Amino acid sequence: MEDGKLTVRAVERALDILLCFTESEDLSLTEISARVSLHKSTVHRLLASLEGKGFVLRDAASDKYRLGFRIWELSANLNHSDDPALILLPDMERLRDQLDETISLYVRDGMERVRVQAVQSNQAIRRVAPIGARLPLYVGASSKILVAFAEPQVQETLMEGPAWPPGLERSAFLQKLDEAKTLGFATSVEEREPGAAAVAVPIFNRAHRLVASLAVSGPSNRLTLEKMMEHAPVLMEAARRMGKMLK
Template sequence: MPTSEPVPRSLLGRAFTLLSVFTADRPSATLSELSRHSGLPLSTTHRLVQELIAHRALDKDGSGRFTIGLRLWELGALSPGALDLRERALPYLEDLFEVTHHNVQLAIRDDLEVVYVERISAKDAVNVVTRMGSRLPLHATGVGLVLLAYAPPEVQERALDTELKQFTKHTITTPNALRSALATVRRDGYAISDRQIETITYSVAAPVRGPGGDVAAAVSVVVPTQTRTDTVLPAVRACGRAISRALGWRRV
């Protein structure tokens, strides 16, 4: 469906509208798809696409479809918050991976979505849908439940008032169930997201706190459903505390 937002008048605004067509579910698009989903005229889309290709913000593959260019990934990696967090967290994420040998993920919250800023996985680890830079709704992931549980009350209320997307029959889809899950996270200090995204996996997540004690990120391990929780939970929580200390948090 085309965007319902007004088409920006500035060149920069139109460029960002065009780039926003790309999502985890739509990593590539044709020229006509870009025009349709952005709401921009085909001639304008063509002109912007050529400019973005020239600046390596877009690439064109052999089939004529367009994808996000390497330059945008390079610039995104320089975001001060994400860059500092990743650099400080990486040694502890690597330790967590060595202990568990499962998919290790680090994520932050952007409004009502999780943004994955780092992931470590092995070839024989269970397949996951996430990658660096990808997004998922807060309610359906372990890291998302942690980030939402410690988010400001107004953010929680907006999430509770939003339609909760269902991925599997196990996905949280009602406000009451989500409210209960968030209370459990705050009580226990960690989250378990059981088969919410895929029926073959569950995730165990713990908070990462900044210098002031606010939850700045979340770390998780995604494991096959037959994995015993007690074999990964202590390591995930220890990793969250270690990254928190690296960010300047001190337990009071």
């Protein structure tokens, strides 16, 4: 039994190492060690195993690691036919050109939201968050959308869970969810990070099931509340079009 636990722990640690590359293209041993909170010798052994199987590659010149060919072989067998991140990308690009701000697509994964697609603004000052970024569900415009239009048990689990911030009033949060359902959109101004604002709307598929949150984000001094109110109808119309493309 002890050997089994050690094996599972080694697998979890190896996966944690691979997940480091969701935010960076290449990383040194020191950087990976810091991110997974493991000793360098342990990380080095795991990297050697991953390298041997082709899941990571080491650049001898820079002594940095990056994802290997096995990752791409696995991804080639993904079924992309129903993937909103790919299907909706052209429409997201058009929306970016129309609103001149960053457009993001978020889905709920348990008690977190994940940024599965993004089209960055062409403006010099813009919000940049990596695809694959995981964020809490209790803060931000897209979080309100993903919780407000989800099943009631999602709200209960979120508010009763260990990650719920002690200082966040449940009644105030529920009021924001009700507002989002009534208006059909949600806004946030410097809720998650200083100087950032966003407006988000739900995307429902043809079966009227919530699929994702579509958001416009940018610096709060440019994406003012007035500007977000102007963007909201445009965003909702875009979400209706996108939803018709999804099963």
